[in-house]
Amino acid sequence: MPTSSGEAAARPAPLLDIRQLAAGYGGNPVTGELPVLAGTITLRGTDIGHLRSDRRARLGIGYVPQSRDVFDALTVTENLMVGGYRLGAKQLGPKMAEVIDVFPALGQMRDRIAGRLSGGERKMLAIARSLMVEPSLLILDEPSANLAPDLAKEVLAGHVRRLADTGTGVLLVEQKVFEALGVADWAHVLVAGQPRMDGRPSDLLERPDLRDVFLGAATEPVGPVSPAAPADPGAGEPSGGQVPT
Numbered sequence: 001m002p003t004s005s006g007e008a009a010a011r012p013a014p015l016l017d018i019r020q021l022a023a024g025y026g027g028n029p030v031t032g033e034l035p036v037l038a039g040t041i042t043l044r045g046t047d048i049g050h051l052r053s054d055r056r057a058r059l060g061i062g063y064v065p066q067s068r069d070v071f072d073a074l075t076v077t078e079n080l081m082v083g084g085y086r087l088g089a090k091q092l093g094p095k096m097a098e099v100i101d102v103f104p105a106l107g108q109m110r111d112r113i114a115g116r117l118s119g120g121e122r123k124m125l126a127i128a129r130s131l132m133v134e135p136s137l138l139i140l141d142e143p144s145a146n147l148a149p150d151l152a153k154e155v156l157a158g159h160v161r162r163l164a165d166t167g168t169g170v171l172l173v174e175q176k177v178f179e180a181l182g183v184a185d186w187a188h189v190l191v192a193g194q195p196r197m198d199g200r201p202s203d204l205l206e207r208p209d210l211r212d213v214f215l216g217a218a219t220e221p222v223g224p225v226s227p228a229a230p231a232d233p234g235a236g237e238p239s240g241g242q243v244p245t
Contacts (some may be wrong), residue, residue: 017040023036023037073115077111
């Protein structure tokens with residue numbers, strides 16, 4: 001799509017670049033849960049589509065699933081320790097303190113059993129646990145699922161935004177579209193697994209056809225946000241997508 005040289009230069013290179021991707025349903029091909037049938041997935045320019053999940057994790061991909069996101073029988077502290085399984089004994093304590101600085105509420109519940117936490121507290125712990133190994137990209141799979149509206153808002157506007165502000169790249173997969181657009185820096189809208197539109201959230205929210213996409217009126221991919229949208233190496237490809245650093 002046409003872009004001004006200034007806008008193209010201002011947008012950072014993608015941390016994650018997905019092109020022409022085809023995969024099955026019921027898992028996450030970026031984390032390695034599903035095999036890549038076609039297309040490419042690259043992280044910092046390295047093709048990771050053929051790698052096992054553990055290799056992708058070592059390269060910097062963190063993942064918080066929609067459900068079963070904490071170890072119910074363990075305490076908050078023990079969950080964080082599991083998250084830091086690759087750290088040495090001297091690194092574990094300082095890293096745990098660093099993560100609790102990001103989510104101070106966890107400091108008051110160190111000895112609580114994870115299975116007794118509220119939905120919002122569980123999600124906060126799950127995100128914190130994933131930060132123990134300092135992922136460069138953290139994938140959050142519908143973090144607001146099964147949460148009451150107030151808790152969903154707290155998770156998205158509070159926890160997710162705070163996480164992104166630490167410098168961690170966040171790929172947020174979320175059905176609460178307008179709430180997600182409120183915390184995102186860039187958005188891709190998918191319908192039935194196919195991209196329909198992408199752009200800055202403020203631009204997408206101004207589009208009259210945004211609601212039509214979710215009400216089923218838009219059956220074909222729609223055009224770019226504007227002629228001056230930032231450069232997108234995946235633009236024009238059916239399954240292209242990026243997460244800026």
